[in-house]
Amino acid sequence: MSKATKKVYHQTFPLVEPSISIPLHEIRGISVKEYHRMGEIGILSPDEPVELIDGVIRKMNPIGTKHAAVVNKLTNLLPRFVGTQAWISVQNPIVLNDDTEPEPDVALVKLRDDAYATAHPQPEDVLLVVEVSDTSLEYDLTEKLPRYAASGIPEVWLVDLVNNILEVYREPISQPNGTAAYRQRTNYYAGDTIELLMFPDIKLDVAQIL
Numbered sequence: 001m002s003k004a005t006k007k008v009y010h011q012t013f014p015l016v017e018p019s020i021s022i023p024l025h026e027i028r029g030i031s032v033k034e035y036h037r038m039g040e041i042g043i044l045s046p047d048e049p050v051e052l053i054d055g056v057i058r059k060m061n062p063i064g065t066k067h068a069a070v071v072n073k074l075t076n077l078l079p080r081f082v083g084t085q086a087w088i089s090v091q092n093p094i095v096l097n098d099d100t101e102p103e104p105d106v107a108l109v110k111l112r113d114d115a116y117a118t119a120h121p122q123p124e125d126v127l128l129v130v131e132v133s134d135t136s137l138e139y140d141l142t143e144k145l146p147r148y149a150a151s152g153i154p155e156v157w158l159v160d161l162v163n164n165i166l167e168v169y170r171e172p173i174s175q176p177n178g179t180a181a182y183r184q185r186t187n188y189y190a191g192d193t194i195e196l197l198m199f200p201d202i203k204l205d206v207a208q209i210l
Contacts, residue, residue, distance in 0.1 A: 029055020032101050053143060055099035061136045066161050067105075070132045073209055074106045081202045086127055087111060093120045094129075096151040102144055105159075106130035108198070123151040127198045134161040145169065150180035155197040159209060165189060166206050170197055 030038075035052045038044045049060040063071075071090065078088050089107040096102065101120070108128040109121045116125075129148055133140045140158060148156050149172040158167040166189070169182035188194050190207040 027056070029099055030057070031055070031098050032095055033098075035101060051093070051103045052099065052101040053147065058143075060103070061139075064134055067132050067134055070159050070161070070209060071105050074130060077204065077208055078106070078108070081196075081204065082108065082199065084111070085199060087115065089116075089121065094126055095120045095122050096147055100147060102147070104129045104144075105132045108196075123153060126153050128155045128157065128196065129153050130157040130159065132159045132161065137162055145182070146180050149173070149182050156182070164210050166192075166194065166209060168194065 030052070032052060035044075035057070039046065044050065044057075049062070050057050051060060052058070075088065075090050082088065086108040087110070089109050091103055091105055092107070093101045093103050094107060094109075106128075107121070107126055107130065109116070109125045110127065112125070131140045131144060137160060145156060145158070149169075152172050154170065154172065156169040158169065160167055165187050168186045168188060169184065170186075171183035172180060173183050174180055188206045190210050192206045193203050194206055196202045196204075
């Protein structure tokens with residue numbers, strides 16, 4: 001699809017509750033601080049594929065070869081363009097609030113002298129989040145994307161490996177019903193060029209990502 005015919009979708013996605021079979025009010029969620037403590041004392045191993053969403057420890061899907069390949073592409077591609085304007089954080093935590101700490105595949109975060117050695121990035125530190133989605137597509141759309149919007153993350157890329165589309169979400173908004181979403185969604189395909197919201201002078205060939 002050429003840039004001239006690109007369609008921008010204005011679409012919202014409701015914030016849904018975790019799919020748990022017992023009432024949520026009967027669940028005692030844990031905080032980010034408690035989550036970290038579980039790792040410190042060995043309840044969770046350092047390489048265990050989990051993340052904390054709304055006080056619930058969620059198991060992440062195994063990373064397939066196509067998923068890993070896209071992460072590798074982005075890890076090598078982004079530094080060439082971003083340079084020293086931001087840190088490239090790969091599959092590392094970001095703290096959205098007191099009970100939510102996802103681990104996006106890639107994130108661009110603001111520069112900081114300690115390289116986030118004393119604390120994980122928080123929403124105000126995050127410039128871009130990238131989630132690579134194959135088997136995790138529904139989870140990323142319905143669970144993680146609304147939470148990024150609620151935290152005010154300005155731009156999220158969803159690399160949809162099922163349909164070979166790069167979905168770009170911008171303009172986080174709060175809705176009257178109390179949920180959060182992105183006002184704007186734009187689909188990009190191989191052959192398109194994309195600009196980063198926070199670095200509009202940077203243009204990437206989508207074919208290098210998909």
